[in-house]
Amino acid sequence: MAHRDIGQWRNPVLRYVLLAIGTLSVVCGVVGIFLPVLPTTPFLLLAAACFVRSSRRFYEWLVGHRVLGPLVRDYLEGNGIPLRGKVLAIGTMWISIGVSCWLVPLPWARAGMLVSATLVTVYILRQKTLRRPG
Structure with a gap:
């Protein structure tokens, strides 16, 4: 699933900030799978938004992930x-x-x-x- 904004940010500092926020969001999302008070999907959507602007590889990994990917894809594809x-x-x-x-x-x-x-x-x-x- 490609996105036209992937790699949009050429500023390396901003790119690394987005990568860090995306990675932290994935961690929070995974923790949210096991802790019912921590919402998983919003964190994964934030991660996807950060990765789509900073790293094609991480974005494709997230949306293609066997467990995490469907949560992101369902929203991005308008399934709800x-x-x-x-x-x-x-x-x-x-x-x-x-x-x-x-x-x-x-x-x-x-x-x-x-x-x-x-x-x-x-x-x-x-x-x-x-x-x-x-």
Whole structure:
């Protein structure tokens, strides 16, 4: 699965930053497979976005991976997000936003976090829900 933006960033510093963020996102995504409170798919999508701009090899490895690849491909091909992924992503986000709002006393920062979380929630809910057979 090729993408026209692969290798777009010629700045080596930015390329390595994107590779590092992508790698960390893959690690978090894999951990999320085993920890139900950590959403897997959003981390893998972030990794794909970083790799598509920094490394054709890592991007193709991710989308072609036997276990991780279908999670990324289903979203990229417009098949949707699994219901479990939606629930975990939204739930984890709102828990972290709630804790952040509790810790940050600045009203403008709280408002920004709440608006951002609301918009992301609407975006996720508007995505097609992937129904897996079985």
